[in-house]
Amino acid sequence: MANFDISRKLFKKASSVIPGGVNSPVRAFRAVGGNPIFIERAKGSKIYDADGNAYIDYVLSWGPMILGHSHPVVVKALKKAVERGTSYGAPTALEIELAELVIGLYPSMDKVRMVNSGTEATMSAIRVARGYTGRDKIIKFEGCYHGHADGLLVKAGSGATTFGVPDSPGVPKSYAQNTITLPFNNIEALKKTIEKEGKSIACVIIEPVVGNIGCVLPRPGFLETLRKLTKKAGIVLIFDEVMTGFRVSFGGAQAYYGIRPDMTCLGKVIGGGLPVGAYGGKKEIMAMVSPEGPVYQAGTLSGNPLAMTAGIATIRELSKRGIYKNLDAKSVLLEKGLADAAKRAGVSTRFYRAGSMFCTYFTDTEVYDYPTAKTSDTKKFSRFFSEMLLRGVNLAPSQFEAGFMSLAHSDRDIEKTVKAAYEALKKI
Numbered sequence: 274m275a276n277f278d279i280s281r282k283l284f285k286k287a288s289s290v291i292p293g294g295v296n297s298p299v300r301a302f303r304a305v306g307g308n309p310i311f312i313e314r315a316k317g318s319k320i321y322d323a324d325g326n327a328y329i330d331y332v333l334s335w336g337p338m339i340l341g342h343s344h345p346v347v348v349k350a351l352k353k354a355v356e357r358g359t360s361y362g363a364p365t366a367l368e369i370e371l372a373e374l375v376i377g378l379y380p381s382m383d384k385v386r387m388v389n390s391g392t393e394a395t396m397s398a399i400r401v402a403r404g405y406t407g408r409d410k411i412i413k414f415e416g417c418y419h420g421h422a423d424g425l426l427v428k429a430g431s432g433a434t435t436f437g438v439p440d441s442p443g444v445p446k447s448y449a450q451n452t453i454t455l456p457f458n459n460i461e462a463l464k465k466t467i468e469k470e471g472k473s474i475a476c477v478i479i480e481p482v483v484g485n486i487g488c489v490l491p492r493p494g495f496l497e498t499l500r501k502l503t504k505k506a507g508i509v510l511i512f513d514e515v516m517t518g519f520r521v522s523f524g525g526a527q528a529y530y531g532i533r534p535d536m537t538c539l540g541k542v543i544g545g546g547l548p549v550g551a552y553g554g555k556k557e558i559m560a561m562v563s564p565e566g567p568v569y570q571a572g573t574l575s576g577n578p579l580a581m582t583a584g585i586a587t588i589r590e591l592s593k594r595g596i597y598k599n600l601d602a603k604s605v606l607l608e609k610g611l612a613d614a615a616k617r618a619g620v621s622t623r624f625y626r627a628g629s630m631f632c633t634y635f636t637d638t639e640v641y642d643y644p645t646a647k648t649s650d651t652k653k654f655s656r657f658f659s660e661m662l663l664r665g666v667n668l669a670p671s672q673f674e675a676g677f678m679s680l681a682h683s684d685r686d687i688e689k690t691v692k693a694a695y696e697a698l699k700k701i
Contacts, residue, residue, distance in 0.1 A: 275663055279323040283311045304671040305655040310662070315342035317681040320667060328667035329686045331676040335669075336484075336516055337541040339600075339629065340590055341681020347545050347586045354582040362573060367581035374588050375543060375551060378524050381512075381533045385553030386562055387576045391515035391540035392420025394550035395478060397570045398536050399424070401552070402476035402509035404561045404568035410470060412477040412508075414457040416643035418485035419478055419513050419538075427452040457483055457642045458492045463499060471506035476536075481526035484516040484675040486646040487632035488625045496532045503535075509558065515540035515550065516675065519588075521628040523597055529628070542591075545583030548574075596680065603687065604629045604678045610691030618698035620653070629678040646673065653701050660697035666690050 288294035295301045295309065302309045310322040318341055320330045330342070340347065372385050388394050399411055399422075411424070419425045426440045427449045440449075453470065455462045457479075467474065481496060483489035503510040512534040517526040519542040527534060536554030543549055553559060561568045574580075590596070608626050611633055615622040621637040634640050634649040635657070654672040661668055666689075669676055 275326045275665075276324050277308065277310065277322075277326075280311045281308050283323060284308045299669070299671050299674065302670045304651070304673075305658045307659065309670070310667075317341045317343070318679060318683065318686050326665070328662070328665050329682070329690055330667045331678070331690075332667055332669050333677040333679055334546055335541070336520065336630070336675075336677050337544060337546045339519060339542050339677070339679055340545075340587060341679040342546075344587075344590070344681075346590055347583055350582050350586040351579060354579050357578070359579055360574060360577055365576065365578055365581065367578055367585065368576040371543070371581045371584050371588075374585065375539065376553070378588075379518075379527065379537055379539075379553070381527060381535070381555075382537055382553035383556035384559040385539075385551050386559070386570065387581070388550040388552065388570075388572055389548050389574050389577075389580075390420070390550045391513075391538065392422055392550070393572065394515065394538040394540055394552040395419040395425065395511075395513055396422040398511050398538050398552040398554075399476060399478060400570065401554075401558060401561050401568050402511065402536065404566070405558050406475045406507065406509060408473050408475035410451050410453060410474045412453045412455060412463075412466065412474060414479055414483070415454050416457055416483050416486040416489065416646065417478075417480040417513070419480075423448040424452050425478075427454055456644075457489060458495050459642070460495060460498050463502060467502050467506050467508070471508065474506070474508050476509040476511050477503050478511040478513055480513050480516065481530060481532070482517050482521055482627040482630070484630060486643055486673045487634060487640070487649075488627060488630055488675045489640055489642065489646060490625055490627060491530065492641060496530050500532050500534070509536060509554075510534045511536040511538065511554075513538045516630065517627065518542060519591060520630045520677070523591060526627070542587060543584045544580050545587035547577070547580040547583045549577075549580045549584055600629050600678060600680055603680075603682055603684075604631065606684065606687050607631070607678060607682075607690065610687060611694055614691050614695040615698055618695055620698045620701065630675045631678070632675050634672070656701040657694075657697050660700055661693055664693035664697065666693050 284294050293301050314321050376382050423444045514525045518539045522529040538552045540550040560566050563569045612624050623634045635653040636649045638648045640646050651672045
């Protein structure tokens with residue numbers, strides 16, 4: 274039986290100096306019960322906690338560690354970079370190199386601006402879209418998370434098409450009133466809203482695969498219709514690929530589904546585990562960004578040399594022949610194994626996967642939007658999570674978060690995971 278005494282003591286100590294004991298809410302284990310595990314180190318497919326327990330990791334720092342933890346190529350590059358200095362507050366050739374790599378893989382982006390997080394990327398992209406169109410309102414979709422900027426912490430009201438209301442204290446109603454929230458995968462609601470409000474809508478921002486209520490796939494025709502309607506109405510279409518970028522495919526969800534948005538937001542994988550975000554798009558839109566244009570956005574650590582170095586090393590590794598075929602094969606193996614484990618254990622689940630991101634829902638209902646995701650039995654998930662942790666498998670501590678595969682996961686890791694899943698499912 275795993276021992277968590279040190280993690281428990283650390284959490285108690287952290288709670289006295291950090292709100293809730295964590296620096297990002299989901300880490301507190303509130304959704305699954307118990308205390309969080311405190312991590313000391315990570316290597317390959319494994320993480321190791323302060324009590325010395327090892328876990329096969331499917332959180333992977335919430336997505337960035339697609340090569341696995343502490344990949345030797347990335348670590349070597351970072352060691353050299355650290356010796357040259359950690360921050361300059363001035364331009365470097367590294368920024369150009371990473372920008373060229375990203376633009377080469379995402380043809381929808383003529384130019385890209387580096388920032389420090391996904392939240393900065395989405396917040397900035399929306400500001401640029403508003404400046405470009407001269408309009409104020411935006412459309413987002415229920416269940417899609419685009420960071421914690423005020424105008425994006427919005428929940429839907431009672432109707433299918435509704436202006437948002439603040440989803441957090443501290444967000445002024447006036448911010449939320451410019452955000453329209455629609456149900457994901459609902460073409461009719463989208464059409465009606467654009468017909469009614471189109472001339473006042475600056476942009477539509479969407480996770481093309483929703484990764485913040487698990488893993489919800491777009492239905493056939495939904496993204497295509499979205500692209501067609503926004504183009505006709507002169508609305509900037511923003512793909513938030515902070516999570517799906519390099520995960521759904523090397524070129525993200527836009528390459529996989531064959532959709533070219535006007536703007537794209539990236540993060541996670543492009544930083545190789547360091548804090549990086551990016552937003553980019555058509556040259557005429559990006560010409561609005563200061564100092565070229567009037568829309569202001571800045572950042573002291575934007576383009577940080579360590580983050581650029583890790584991103585370049587990661588993307589170059591991912592570009593090697595056969596990498597994505599290998600990653601997909603591992604993801605398929607896990608998908609089949611978990612589905613079979615649930616069937617043998619007699620537990621109703623729904624498994625969804627987009628490239629190397631995935632989610633298991635404890636429901637027998639098809640999941641295609643936020644309400645159907647909420648049909649999942651969260652109590653069963655909490656028990657499943659705890660049983661998996663005791664068996665050395667680290668999953669996201671929430672039913673409504675995606676899991677991730679890395680290139681470091683071995684067939685043996687996957688076999689152990691499936692075996693643990695069967696045992697855990699039998700217990701619940």
